Amino acid sequence: MLTPTQARDRAHAIVERATAAGADAADAVFAADASLDVSVRLGKLEDVGRSESGELGLRVFVGARSASVSSSDLSDDAVATLVERAVAMAREAPEDVHAGLAPAERLLRGSPPMLDLEDTADPDPQALRDLALAAEDAARAVPGVTNSEGGSASASRSVWALATSHGFAGAYATTGYGVSASVLAGEGSGMQRDYAHHGARHLSRLDAPEEIGRLAGERAVARLNPGRLPSGEVPIVFDPRVGASLVGHLVGAIGGQAITRRTSFLLDALGTAVFAPGVTIRDDPHRPHGLRSRPFDGEGLPVSPTSIVEDGVLQTWLLDSASARQLGLEPTGHASRGVGGGPGVSTSNLFMAAGRVPRATLIADIADGVLVTELIGMGVNGVTGDYSRGASGYRIVNGQVAGPVAEFTIAGNLVDMFRALTPANDLEFRHGVNAPTIRVDGMTVAGG
Numbered sequence: 001m002l003t004p005t006q007a008r009d010r011a012h013a014i015v016e017r018a019t020a021a022g023a024d025a026a027d028a029v030f031a032a033d034a035s036l037d038v039s040v041r042l043g044k045l046e047d048v049g050r051s052e053s054g055e056l057g058l059r060v061f062v063g064a065r066s067a068s069v070s071s072s073d074l075s076d077d078a079v080a081t082l083v084e085r086a087v088a089m090a091r092e093a094p095e096d097v098h099a100g101l102a103p104a105e106r107l108l109r110g111s112p113p114m115l116d117l118e119d120t121a122d123p124d125p126q127a128l129r130d131l132a133l134a135a136e137d138a139a140r141a142v143p144g145v146t147n148s149e150g151g152s153a154s155a156s157r158s159v160w161a162l163a164t165s166h167g168f169a170g171a172y173a174t175t176g177y178g179v180s181a182s183v184l185a186g187e188g189s190g191m192q193r194d195y196a197h198h199g200a201r202h203l204s205r206l207d208a209p210e211e212i213g214r215l216a217g218e219r220a221v222a223r224l225n226p227g228r229l230p231s232g233e234v235p236i237v238f239d240p241r242v243g244a245s246l247v248g249h250l251v252g253a254i255g256g257q258a259i260t261r262r263t264s265f266l267l268d269a270l271g272t273a274v275f276a277p278g279v280t281i282r283d284d285p286h287r288p289h290g291l292r293s294r295p296f297d298g299e300g301l302p303v304s305p306t307s308i309v310e311d312g313v314l315q316t317w318l319l320d321s322a323s324a325r326q327l328g329l330e331p332t333g334h335a336s337r338g339v340g341g342g343p344g345v346s347t348s349n350l351f352m353a354a355g356r357v358p359r360a361t362l363i364a365d366i367a368d369g370v371l372v373t374e375l376i377g378m379g380v381n382g383v384t385g386d387y388s389r390g391a392s393g394y395r396i397v398n399g400q401v402a403g404p405v406a407e408f409t410i411a412g413n414l415v416d417m418f419r420a421l422t423p424a425n426d427l428e429f430r431h432g433v434n435a436p437t438i439r440v441d442g443m444t445v446a447g448g
Contacts, residue, residue: 001034001052004171007161010074012169014058017083019165023060023090025101027164027299030171031055031339035156038128040136042148048125057339060086064095070340098325099342102299106331107168112295116288117174118157121203128153134209135181135216139196142183142217144224149182149193151213155203162337168300176291177203181213185220192226192404194219198430201289219373226392226406229447235369236410236443237362237396240428242375243435246421247281247352249414250274252382254314255345256323265385265415266314274314275418278355281309283334285348292348292432298337303348306332318345352435355423359437362424369396370445372410385414409446416442 002010011028018026032054039047056079057070067089071082123131136151154177161171180197196216198207238246250266258264266274275281285303287293297303299321307315319327320335320343336346355362363369376390392406417440424437 001032001157002030002054002159004159004161004173007032007159008163008169008171010056011161011163011171014056014079014083015163015165017079018058018060018086021083021087023062023087023165025061025165027059027101027162029057029337029339030161031057031158033156033158035154036123036125036128037152037154038125038132039150039152040129040132041150043133043137045129046150055339056082058082058086059342060090061100062087062090064097064099065090065093066096066099066342067093068341098322100321100325101164101166102301102321102331102335104166107164107166107300108170108296108302112170112172113286115286115290115293115295117172117201117293119175119177119202119204121155121175121177123155123177123203128155131179131209135179135213136183138210138213139181139183139217140213142214142221144185144221145183145217146187146191147184149184149195151181151209152179153209154178162296162298162300164300170296170300172295175201177201177206179206179209179212181216183216183220185217186224190225192220192223194223199291201291205289223392223404223406226404227395229370229395229405229408229445231445231447233442233444235366235396235439235441236445237366237369237371238435238438238440239371239373239393240426240435240437242372243352243438244431244433245375246414246417246438247350247433247435249380249382249387250281250309250418251318251347251350253385253414254308254317256317256319256327257345258382259317260323260326263383265381265383269314270317272314273312273419275309275312276421277312279309279312279421279423280307280353281351282307282353283347283350287349287429290349290429292350294348297333298335298343299331301331301333301335303333306334318347320345347433349429350433351427351429352423352438354425354427354436357424359424359426362422362437362439363396363401364399366396367398370394370405370408370410371396371401380414387412387414387417410443411446412440412443
């Protein structure tokens with residue numbers, strides 16, 4: 001695999017080819033990935049997979065017209081053809097006065113921040129097999145576990161580079177390691193499945209596989225013999241495993257394309273109270289060894305920690321350059337870029353800040369409610385905010401988590417849900433999007 005410097009140089013070279021071929025402006029992305037995955041089941045090796053890929057994406061501008069092309073064929077002839085095709089396509093494309101590269105004066109200058117995103121550990125298949133076996137063995141050792149879907153372990157390395165014709169060229173490498181286990185408890189039609197997983201940029205920061213496996217087994221056993229819920233309006237408590245999805249719905253509503261197209265339920269909400277007082281949501285691309293940390297965005301702009309919601313008030317839209325031009329604003333450094341197509345918008349290490357009360361206190365006054373640990377389906381309308389999803393979890397009775405429940409639907413509207421939301425103080429940074437336990441009063445449950 002190429003080094004970041006080699007990847008940067010390759011992206012820069014294709015930009016130079018594009019401008020020489022008649023493009024007024026261009027940017028190019030080079031992305032490469034190598035991964036090793038090992039899976040086991042019932043104590044035996046089941047599969048070993050190794051993959052390696054490299055792709056090049058080019059976007060060119062001829063006046064206000066643009067086109068994007070990509071290829072996994074990186075030979076000189078293929079790249080030459082790619083450039084010719086892109087410029088020819090751009091000349092025939094419709095004009096878009098808002099499209100274009102990021103403002104030159106806003107580009108990242110100097111050395112990017114050091115975020116410790118790459119590890120030197122290179123575990124071989126045997127080492128990964130041992131991790132997977134340890135996780136599955138621990139899960140199967142939990143009393144009540146009767147079968148296994150397997151354990152797995154993985155290691156990967158990625159390189160991402162971006163170059164533009166107006167003065168930016170940068171690249172960085174990341175590594176990733178993961179361990180998971182998935183098991184079943186019970187017998188026959190009453191069997192229940194659950195899992196546990198942990199991923200990290202550094203191998204040394206992975207949870208012990210025994211801990212991951214034990215958690216998977218305990219989760220599966222705890223779901224045995226689920227009851228049914230009566231329909232009605234009750235407080236809903238979202239476990240951190242699923243609570244982060246609410247933060248994700250916010251991001252979808254404040255992204256540049258949703259605002260410019262006027263397809264967001266938060267269209268006129270900037271600068272207003274969207275959440276209850278005390279709720280804070282931030283994005284931190286500079287978090288050391290964060291799962292979504294990055295030194296620059298998908299257009300070459302510098303990135304920095306951003307307060308998205310402060311004390312309940314929405315502080316900003318998330319804008320790439322095109323949507324910023326359309327709105328008469330400045331890009332926010334949240335552009336994301338794949339190999340194909342133009343930039344979109346994404347966050348980095350997004351999180352809802354911890355609240356003030358422990359989880360036990362958060363549910364202590366709930367006489368009858370539900371703790372949701374799994375969500376099913378995607379019944380969320382980004383235009384109206386209407387929310388309806390299948391769920392499973394545990395009943396809350398007189399302030400205590402009681403037995404498991406399944407096959408019910410929770411419903412509400414995100415505008416009302418955000419304003420009725422209370423976070424607990426149990427935030428942990430384990431994923432790309434993180435949230436503590438969240439309580440939302442006044443939601444509707446439709447039982448089975």
